[in-house]
Amino acid sequence: MAVTLESIKEAQLKIAPYIVETPLLRADALDEFLGCEVYLKLENMQVTQSFKYRGAISKMLTLSMEEKQNGIITASSGNHGKAVAHAARTLGITATVVVPDTASPFKVGAIKQLGATVIECDVTERFAMSARLAEAHGYTLFHPYDDAEIIMGQGTAGLEIMSQHPALDTVIVPTSGGGLLGGILTAIKQSKADISILGAEPHNMPRYSESLAQKKRVKVESTSTIADALVTDQPGERNFPIVQMYADGMLKASETSISKATKLLLMEGKILAEPSGAISLAAILDGSYLPAADEKVCFVISGGNVGFEQLAQLETVQYE
Amino acid sequence: MAVTLESIKEAQLKIAPYIVETPLLRADALDEFLGCEVYLKLENMQVTQSFKYRGAISKMLTLSMEEKQNGIITASSGNHGKAVAHAARTLGITATVVVPDTASPFKVGAIKQLGATVIECDVTERFAMSARLAEAHGYTLFHPYDDAEIIMGQGTAGLEIMSQHPALDTVIVPTSGGGLLGGILTAIKQSKADISILGAEPHNMPRYSESLAQKKRVKVESTSTIADALVTDQPGERNFPIVQMYADGMLKASETSISKATKLLLMEGKILAEPSGAISLAAILDGSYLPAADEKVCFVISGGNVGFEQLAQLETVQYE
Structure with missing residues (x-):
């Protein structure tokens, strides 16, 4: 679209x-x-x-019932991850967030508090890793901006x-x-x-x-x-x-x-x-x-x- | 009035x-x-x-030419003093501010920066002192609230x-x-x-x-x-x-x-x-x-x- x-x-x-x-x-x-x-x-x-919540909830609302059941994954330096975690919790969906080592601990803590699973990796690897995990587990991939x-x-x-x-x-x-x-x-x-x-x-x-x-x-x-x-x-x-x-x-x-x-x-x-x-x-x-x-x-x-x-x-x- | x-x-x-x-x-x-x-x-x-600037500029605008020339004085824990100092500077009037020893140094510094003369005293003495100085020097007294x-x-x-x-x-x-x-x-x-x-x-x-x-x-x-x-x-x-x-x-x-x-x-x-x-x-x-x-x-x-x-x-x- x-x-x-x-x-x-x-x-x-x-x-x-x-x-x-x-x-x-x-x-x-x-x-x-x-x-x-x-x-x-x-x-x-x-x-x-x-502002990340606007995009996160917007995309979350387009998921099919099956996609919702399989859960979602995203890579984020913090704000997008927090937004996705919040949107997922709001709609009762399981979320995994891949965060780069440059992310602020404050933001990572907030993502965890919202109930998402957090995986840390090198900043340059985060998109590749989230794509791999999406493939492996059937998660829907939430790209933070290229979507x-x-x-x-x-x-x-x-x-x-x-x-x-x-x-x-x-x-x-x-x-x-x-x-x-x-x-x-x-x-x-x-x-x-x-x-x-x-x-x-x-x-x-x-x-x-x-x-x-x-x-x-x-x-x-x-x-x-x-x-x-x-x-x-x-x-x-x-x-x-x-x-x-x-x-x-x-x-x-x-x-x-x-x-x-x-x-x-x-x-x-x-x-x-x-x-x-x-x-x-x-x-x-x-x-x-x-x-x-x-x-x-x-x-x-x-x-x-x-x-x-x-x-x-x-x-x-x-x-x- | x-x-x-x-x-x-x-x-x-x-x-x-x-x-x-x-x-x-x-x-x-x-x-x-x-x-x-x-x-x-x-x-x-x-x-x-x-909010103190509302009252300070409002009263300042009512002064006669003579009162403006004689200058004004006020007692203040900080915000009123800063407001009065700013209003006085805006209208080209000389201002003296009596501050209590409880005032924050940050606020006192701001009052001085606006060009007002600052006099410090015990918190319970500030209204009496500003009234005395007003009498002695012909300043118009700006009470911070009882006016x-x-x-x-x-x-x-x-x-x-x-x-x-x-x-x-x-x-x-x-x-x-x-x-x-x-x-x-x-x-x-x-x-x-x-x-x-x-x-x-x-x-x-x-x-x-x-x-x-x-x-x-x-x-x-x-x-x-x-x-x-x-x-x-x-x-x-x-x-x-x-x-x-x-x-x-x-x-x-x-x-x-x-x-x-x-x-x-x-x-x-x-x-x-x-x-x-x-x-x-x-x-x-x-x-x-x-x-x-x-x-x-x-x-x-x-x-x-x-x-x-x-x-x-x-x-x-x-x-x-």
């Missing part, structure tokens, strides 16, 4: 009873720091504290953004495999809304910037980043063409800027996000994009799964 | 260009912890990070609550001297809205609970509380009759519950408040009020002035 505006609208109807329509806030206090009119789409307030149903689910965030504030100029979307970006792009661009949409990814893992420059899906070196939810080394096969067709640009953010953005959002914006969720602000702090002073920019805060202990890392960070 | 719904509406028009209409959020993730439908009125996102103009300004939060969500069942308001509670009560009760309004104060300093029980303004012992913005030992003279006439109840919260509420709001609600600002949630955690499961309860988050170092105090707090 192709990812279209129509299919995203259908997904929205289907998942409405399960998800939160997250707030889109005007955050005046951040204007002076980011140099524009700041709006925040708070997916850190979504069920399981990230039409998942992209449609994530796209519902784009429909909400348009209905909550139709007059935005720009939306900046945290990007890893491209599920959220692909979904939001399809929803907003196929609606013919006059909104510029940019992705934001870690400078350490610029899989989309490189791929767009080379006009093909490039695999980048797998390095570490504080943005532990954004560690995919290559754009998804289904996601890349959507990004290539519709995105107005791809921004990069340094590790320092990601830390600064997380602390700025907390101390001045009063919103707790995980570092990956604050990367859209980081791209601005980095000078990767220079908005106009009266530009209405919506920063998608993609997730909030961060342990209290992790906040200590921000203690010495200065954002001014 | 009497505090009436009409005067609060006038204040709202007057201060509109200076303040933020703060968000009123539906916070689904907190429902299971608080046992009701949770709404948050986010005054921690107000200018100077607390009609200040109460009207704070009441504008009540007007916003009604326009942002007219179908609430209950509003819970952090209470110290009674400026915010008095203003919100006047705005909502004189509008004949069918909303129950409760105050919340620290168990350690129950000035309103005691005064309401004894039907007169009682002075309670000045003890310490983590809710450093709620340290007034006696209800205000102008505030008490309003609270007596209109309030549907006064809740108390223990120190433990205040810490738990602050961490709960941060980790599950994704909102950073200072402990005083989270006391309305604390009253529920304490069992001081038992809402119905389908009750729409709006928790006024009165402020967010908390230093990053202070968050460390929450590390070992368990809210579940």
Whole structure:
């Protein structure tokens, strides 16, 4: 099934009873720091504290009775795994989650608490391993982003953004495999809304910037980043063409800027996000994009799964 | 000038260009912890990070040219002082702030940064000292809560609550001297809205609970509380009759519950408040009020002035 505006609208109807329509806030206090009119789409307030629940529950609801009985498996750096585990529990389905060794212990703990079986492996092996186990056990494989149903689910965030504030100029979307970006792009661009949409990814893992420059899906070196939810080394096969067709640009953010953005959002914006969720602000702090002073920019805060202990890392960070 | 719904509406028009209409959020993730439908009125996102700016700028705008030239003085545990300092700077007025020794260094630092002169004294002496200095230097005295103009300004939060969500069942308001509670009560009760309004104060300093029980303004012992913005030992003279006439109840919260509420709001609600600002949630955690499961309860988050170092105090707090 192709990812279209129509299919995203259908997904929205289907998942409405399960998800939160997250707030889109005007955050005046951040204007002076980011140099524009700041709006925040708070997916850190979504069920399981990230946008991932949209796609997870959307796909879970399409399973046949037999697939439900056989159980599902997925590979995830944390947020998708938590979302899948929660969606599976909600619908009474057995779930296995393969997590990379880069995943935050906080996130892995949350997945276990939701009753899923957790298997750890090297970050570069996780998709191959989950595919092998799916084959061996008859599990349905839930790819975290390279899946039409998942992209449609994530796209519902784009429909909400348009209905909550139709007059935005720009939306900046945290990007890893491209599920959220692909979904939001399809929803907003196929609606013919006059909104510029940019992705934001870690400078350490610029899989989309490189791929767009080379006009093909490039695999980048797998390095570490504080943005532990954004560690995919290559754009998804289904996601890349959507990004290539519709995105107005791809921004990069340094590790320092990601830390600064997380602390700025907390101390001045009063919103707790995980570092990956604050990367859209980081791209601005980095000078990767220079908005106009009266530009209405919506920063998608993609997730909030961060342990209290992790906040200590921000203690010495200065954002001014 | 009497505090009436009409005067609060006038204040709202007057201060509109200076303040933020703060968000009123539906916070689904907190429902299971608080046992009701949770709404948050986010005054921690107000200018100077607390509701106090409403009253401060409202009163500042009423000064005559001569009063403006002579400067102003106030006594404050922090948030009011910061608000007054900011309002004074905005209108080009000299400000002196008398702060008690119980004030958080974080707040005192912010007041100094805004260009106000800071004088420290014992917490029980602060009003007498500011009155003496006002007399001696010809400053206009800005009482933090026992002042009609200040109460009207704070009441504008009540007007916003009604326009942002007219179908609430209950509003819970952090209470110290009674400026915010008095203003919100006047705005909502004189509008004949069918909303129950409760105050919340620290168990350690129950000035309103005691005064309401004894039907007169009682002075309670000045003890310490983590809710450093709620340290007034006696209800205000102008505030008490309003609270007596209109309030549907006064809740108390223990120190433990205040810490738990602050961490709960941060980790599950994704909102950073200072402990005083989270006391309305604390009253529920304490069992001081038992809402119905389908009750729409709006928790006024009165402020967010908390230093990053202070968050460390929450590390070992368990809210579940």
